[in-house]
Amino acid sequence: MVSEAVVKSLKLTALSLRYDLVEMMGIGTAGHLGGSASLAELMAVLYFYKMRGGGTPFDKDKLRDPDRDRLVLSKGHAALIQYAALCEKGCFPREELKKVKQLDGLLQGHPDLTIPGVEAVTGSLGQGLSIGLGMALALRLDKSPARVYVIMGDGEQSEGQLWEASMAAANFKVDNLTAFIDWNKVQATGTTAETFNNPDLDKKWRAFGWEVFTVPGHDPEKIIGAIESSEKVKGRPSIIILDTIKGKGFSFAEGKAAYHNGVLDEARFNQALQELEAAKAGV
């Protein structure tokens, strides 16, 4: 059972991550608001509550600890929200946020191993689950208590490779792996249903031998509950389908493909900051 105080602090953390996201995007500078904002609560839960760096909470000084939990952001285009979390954890200086996606900056458009805290190079959709599965198998061989988390998109579910990894993970009875689907129902140019309709994801994953949970994806308490349930599942991998809103937290972007990769003009930039302030007051 998570205390009210912890839940409140995670909600505030998610807002801070959204704030960092807007700072990185700047005015007309960088895109990918939608699929980043939909992950803010999950990132807050993972980096600020759940992930361990060799026995203690995620720690920038334990990034090479063999027993650290691993996070693979398979939907690598949402890198900005991961960068926000890593920055808040002190993995690199805040000034880097201003140089995101610039040639002389540390933080490139997709996660890269030069960035402290990033565990896998991603961006070509469909590959992260295979990478995470390899990590999970290696950790099992090493008898490590660490867990692997892999975050995928719902549009990404049309990639064939992840279904191979899905079958392999069930075949190998991997139970130190928890995957997530950011079920925000929108992808790059339209809704997921109209772009590549892939219904009944829960039934599909269950049929592939996984334990499946579906939870409201902007509720830290529910996310924690599902992760903790997944930790108790033995002999098969788990997947948590997060029912989310693309662009969550920014009224002009919610549910809109235009803000998949669209940049913010000055008016939207200011509106975004105002909406975050208002949300903070309501937590």
Ligand SMILES: Cc1ncc(C[n+]2csc(CCOP(=O)(O)OP(=O)(O)O)c2C)c(N)n1
């Ligand atoms: C293999 C591959 N094909 C196409 C792309 C281009 N692309 C980037 S994001 C995206 C849409 C992804 O949709 P979804 O997985 O739902 O992500 P989210 O809406 O959560 O951001 C596409 C097609 C890519 N990165 N990799």
